[in-house]
Amino acid sequence: MSKRMSHPQVRLEPWSDANLDLLRLINAPEMMEHLGGPETEEQIVARHKRYLGISERGTGRMFSVILLPGLDIVGSVGYWDSKQREESVYEIGWSILQAYQGRGIATAAVAEAIASARIQRKHRFIHAFPSIRNMASNAVCRKLNFTLAGPCEFEYPLGNIMECNDWRLEI
Secondary structure, X not given: OOOOOOOOEEEEEEOXXXXXXXXXXXXXXXXXXXXXXXXXXXXXXXXXXXHXXXXXXXXXXXXXXXXXXXOEXXXXXXXXXXXXXXXXXXXXXXXXXXXXXXXXHHHHHHHHHHHHHXXXXXOOEEEEOOXXXXXXXXXXXXHOOOEEEEEEEEEOOOOOEEEEEEEEEEO
16 A cells, blocks of 8 residues: 655745845755855845845745744745746746755745736746756746746856756746
8 A cells, every 4th residue: 555645735924034044044055056056145135135125026926935734944935027038927936945855845835936926917927947957946847837948048146157947837
């Protein structure tokens, strides 16, 4: 008899001042391997301020990911306005702390964020740009029925060109 795996339950909470320490945890070398490496403390503080401002400006939403029922803060997910081939779209990104990876949490969190983006009714498409070497993030896109538009070069962080996959989902 096979044991049926349950899907993790997550809750997304709007990004807040309290999430600066979460960004510091996400900044670990093993977490930033596919994103150009760890950032300086100054860059982390600047990113935190940008995340706080996304909702205020109406250009998207950033969230901390809470694993239920224990209420552990396990990562981040968010979407923001972007331009792809002169089309206004959302871009989505996520990061789940290493100790919680491999459990389906990223897929559950990204699905919740997509549901939030749909409610906004602002853009027709949402895009994800995981590194071509980030198998886990590419798998999240496949599981959530994104369409692979193909490989692309993506500058992230500034000055660092990454080889990515462009995944697109109609929302």
